[in-house]
Amino acid sequence: MDRDTHSLKATVSSYTKYAKDLGPYSVPEEEKVKGNVITESSLSALSQSSKASPSSTNKCNIALGGLARSGKTSIHSVIFHKISPHETLFLESTGRIVKHVVSHSPFCQLELWDLPPELLQSDSESSPSLEDIVSICSALIFVLDTTTETPDETLQLLHQTIVRCYNVNPQIHMEVFIHKTDVLSDEQKLSFQREIQEHVDGELRDIGLDRVVSQVSYRLTSIFDHSIYEAFSQVLEKLHPQTCLLERLLDTFVGYSGIENAFLFDAVSKLVVATDSSPVHGNDFELCSDMIEVAIDISGIYSFGNPRNHTKEDSIQDSHPVGEESFILDHWNISSSCGYFFQDSSCWCTIRLGNGIVLHMKSVGHYLCLVLMARGEILDSNWGLVGYNIRVFSECLSKVIKSTRCCDA
Amino acid sequence: METERILSRPRTRRKVLLMGRSGAGKTSMRSIIFANYIPRETRRLGATIDVEHSQIRFLGDLMLSLWDCGGQDVFLDSYLDAQRDNIFSEVQVLIYVFDIMSTDVERDVYYFNKVIRCLHDASADANVYCLFHKVDLVPEHQRQAVFEERQRRVKESVDTISLKCFATSIWDETLYKAWSFMICGLIPQLSKLDDALLKFCEISEGDEVVLFERATFLVISHATLHSHSDVHRFEKISNIVKRFKLSCNKNQSHFHSLELRNSQFLAIIENFTSYTCVLYVSYRSDIQATAVKLNIQCAKTLFEQILGSDMESQV
Numbered sequence A: 001m002d003r004d005t006h007s008l009k010a011t012v013s014s015y016t017k018y019a020k021d022l023g024p025y026s027v028p029e030e031e032k033v034k035g036n037v038i039t040e041s042s043l044s045a046l047s048q049s050s051k052a053s054p055s056s057t058n059k060c061n062i063a064l065g066g067l068a069r070s071g072k073t074s075i076h077s078v079i080f081h082k083i084s085p086h087e088t089l090f091l092e093s094t095g096r097i098v099k100h101v102v103s104h105s106p107f108c109q110l111e112l113w114d115l116p117p118e119l120l121q122s123d124s125e126s127s128p129s130l131e132d133i134v135s136i137c138s139a140l141i142f143v144l145d146t147t148t149e150t151p152d153e154t155l156q157l158l159h160q161t162i163v164r165c166y167n168v169n170p171q172i173h174m175e176v177f178i179h180k181t182d183v184l185s186d187e188q189k190l191s192f193q194r195e196i197q198e199h200v201d202g203e204l205r206d207i208g209l210d211r212v213v214s215q216v217s218y219r220l221t222s223i224f225d226h227s228i229y230e231a232f233s234q235v236l237e238k239l240h241p242q243t244c245l246l247e248r249l250l251d252t253f254v255g256y257s258g259i260e261n262a263f264l265f266d267a268v269s270k271l272v273v274a275t276d277s278s279p280v281h282g283n284d285f286e287l288c289s290d291m292i293e294v295a296i297d298i299s300g301i302y303s304f305g306n307p308r309n310h311t312k313e314d315s316i317q318d319s320h321p322v323g324e325e326s327f328i329l330d331h332w333n334i335s336s337s338c339g340y341f342f343q344d345s346s347c348w349c350t351i352r353l354g355n356g357i358v359l360h361m362k363s364v365g366h367y368l369c370l371v372l373m374a375r376g377e378i379l380d381s382n383w384g385l386v387g388y389n390i391r392v393f394s395e396c397l398s399k400v401i402k403s404t405r406c407c408d409a
Numbered sequence B: 001m002e003t004e005r006i007l008s009r010p011r012t013r014r015k016v017l018l019m020g021r022s023g024a025g026k027t028s029m030r031s032i033i034f035a036n037y038i039p040r041e042t043r044r045l046g047a048t049i050d051v052e053h054s055q056i057r058f059l060g061d062l063m064l065s066l067w068d069c070g071g072q073d074v075f076l077d078s079y080l081d082a083q084r085d086n087i088f089s090e091v092q093v094l095i096y097v098f099d100i101m102s103t104d105v106e107r108d109v110y111y112f113n114k115v116i117r118c119l120h121d122a123s124a125d126a127n128v129y130c131l132f133h134k135v136d137l138v139p140e141h142q143r144q145a146v147f148e149e150r151q152r153r154v155k156e157s158v159d160t161i162s163l164k165c166f167a168t169s170i171w172d173e174t175l176y177k178a179w180s181f182m183i184c185g186l187i188p189q190l191s192k193l194d195d196a197l198l199k200f201c202e203i204s205e206g207d208e209v210v211l212f213e214r215a216t217f218l219v220i221s222h223a224t225l226h227s228h229s230d231v232h233r234f235e236k237i238s239n240i241v242k243r244f245k246l247s248c249n250k251n252q253s254h255f256h257s258l259e260l261r262n263s264q265f266l267a268i269i270e271n272f273t274s275y276t277c278v279l280y281v282s283y284r285s286d287i288q289a290t291a292v293k294l295n296i297q298c299a300k301t302l303f304e305q306i307l308g309s310d311m312e313s314q315v
């Protein structure tokens, strides 16, 4: 990174100006700032490179398949429709193909195809067929219920589905969600995964599809804990052409700001869009996403309580689901209260923990939010700097988003 | 820090009976409120054998003696007969839990009736609360109707006493609403706390200030300067923050404080007195968080005094 005195001077003065606006934060002395401020030029090189990749298109089609009652509808309802896990009890079985359009942040533009179990049967004559749908999908998530009473049938269907998908779309990512693991112990989970993986790998090799083996990933999931968010985030990270670029942006940000980890979240779904490349400890991920939830929930309560300001809750309207002939289209809109929350770019939240770690969340526009983890003493002497760096980061992020939009067009 | 708490022995003891038929969810509730269980973990609980006693220190000065009475018929029969004196004497609160999904309402009511009669003989002044539990299992549009129907049947059967009923579930904030209400009734300094909190809210130019017990995050008191449309907000916040606290514990840490701001409001949650946390909310954009925190620090001594004052007055 270039750190010539000229650019440093410019940034320090603009930073001091910003720090004044921040109010409660202490203004650190100038020498602390040296070499730490991200310069526009140091990041612009990164955002340039995204322009170079013309394939960066954001809309992802993902198919969800599996046996009846395996948890497909539950998974996307919990992640994207924000229903509570225990409420999935009331979900009715999905009789037709339902396409859910998810449009949150620019990195979470999805079309989810919830497939009825019959569609996966080889004698299914429905139209569109599995092949039709899979040919436009970049990933297929096969939901495998660990509590099933017919494990052989499930494995048989899994194998057959993998082969069919591969035949129409050799590029497709196949993701096996070994689901409802909340009922299993940790050892059981691992042995389950090992068993399934060995079985599938063996069958694929038997029919000479060795190269498909590496295209299938296995993840242990449950809607009752954080595992479903981690699994889905990993699928998204895999599908997005910008993941690498965002990771480098975050790395630069983390390095220059003296913080430990930085996560970029799709705020509404709480899926992680990107993280910096330093290792993440234990449950840090979960903690950050729980923090977002706390911020959303409390904002949901108090954003409309202000008697001096009449922001109407219904200012964001819901559009009605559009029915189509061959499948049902479900356009889900961000619920009004949290929608308001994330359009409010002035929102931030700081949580201090007993072990001296501070979590700081800042919405950076486009329904995205940045969550930082850092040691309190470091952050407290550098708030102004971190604030400045967050601003530079969001500007770069906007450029990345704009440039991918250009490519789409 | 800890030694100080142990030195001041609590003076106010309250006996709380937790009763109801087996599987109604008694142990689940108390484990979530007092023992930091997350709802999902209650699936692993086995049936309670006879009575499980727990001593819970609340706000430092109040000692709850919670009797979780296993609800299988053999145990219930024995409480009503052989163990009758032991169980029903000197009770301040009876919390009776019904499974709202129960298919044998007849028998639920039969036992409830007998319990009420024993209680009336031994501790006539006890407060009685009925919880209709597991409402999450009733589809949302039917909840109110089912709750009212069950409540009516129970109330009809014991028309002599006044009952306060709640519909609860371990999966949402209804649990916190019921328990905050039931436990608050036991706090002797409540009205003094309410007054002091209102004053604090005005002085610190807040719009709402809420006091929570630190370990359970039950709401103790609140001061509200502007009416707010969401009447369930306090228990929602209890539920939200308690969940986050548990998530911190899982990370080998603990929750310390929170500061949240957007263009509409500023919210601060901080540890307050030794046994409480405080939530401060202001809708003003010119309120400085540091000033609020300073005010919170300054108010601490006063509130410590109020919470400890009951001890002196009873000596």
Ligand SMILES: Nc1nc2c(ncn2[C@@H]2O[C@H](COP(=O)(O)OP(=O)(O)OP(=O)(O)O)[C@@H](O)[C@H]2O)c(=O)[nH]1
Pocket: B020, B021, B022, B023, B024, B025, B026, B027, B028, B029, B042, B043, B044, B045, B046, B047, B048, B049, B069, B070, B071, B072, B133, B134, B135, B136, B137, B168, B169, B170, B171
């Ligand atoms: N769906 C749902 N299940 C609940 C709720 N509360 C408790 N349960 C479940 O009900 C079962 C029985 O709960 P317990 O707390 O052991 O019941 P108990 O009243 O203590 O039973 P005894 O000890 O035999 O008297 C557990 O599996 C809990 O997970 C609730 O609100 N909703």
Ligand SMILES: Nc1nc2c(ncn2[C@@H]2O[C@H](COP(=O)(O)OP(=O)(O)O)[C@@H](O)[C@H]2O)c(=O)[nH]1
Pocket: A066, A067, A068, A069, A070, A071, A072, A073, A074, A075, A085, A086, A087, A088, A089, A090, A091, A092, A093, A094, A179, A180, A181, A182, A183, A221, A222, A223, A224
């Ligand atoms: N224990 C457990 N149950 C789940 C989980 N995910 C879904 N379920 C339950 O599985 C049932 C079927 O879910 P549904 O989404 O309708 O399945 P679909 O037919 O594949 O769409 C529902 O009763 C859910 O509550 C999970 O992670 N753990």
Ligand SMILES: [Mg+2]
Pocket: A072, A073, A074, A092, A093, A094, A114
């Ligand atoms: Mg379904």
Ligand SMILES: [Mg+2]
Pocket: B026, B027, B028, B046, B047, B048, B068, B070, B071
């Ligand atoms: Mg029990």
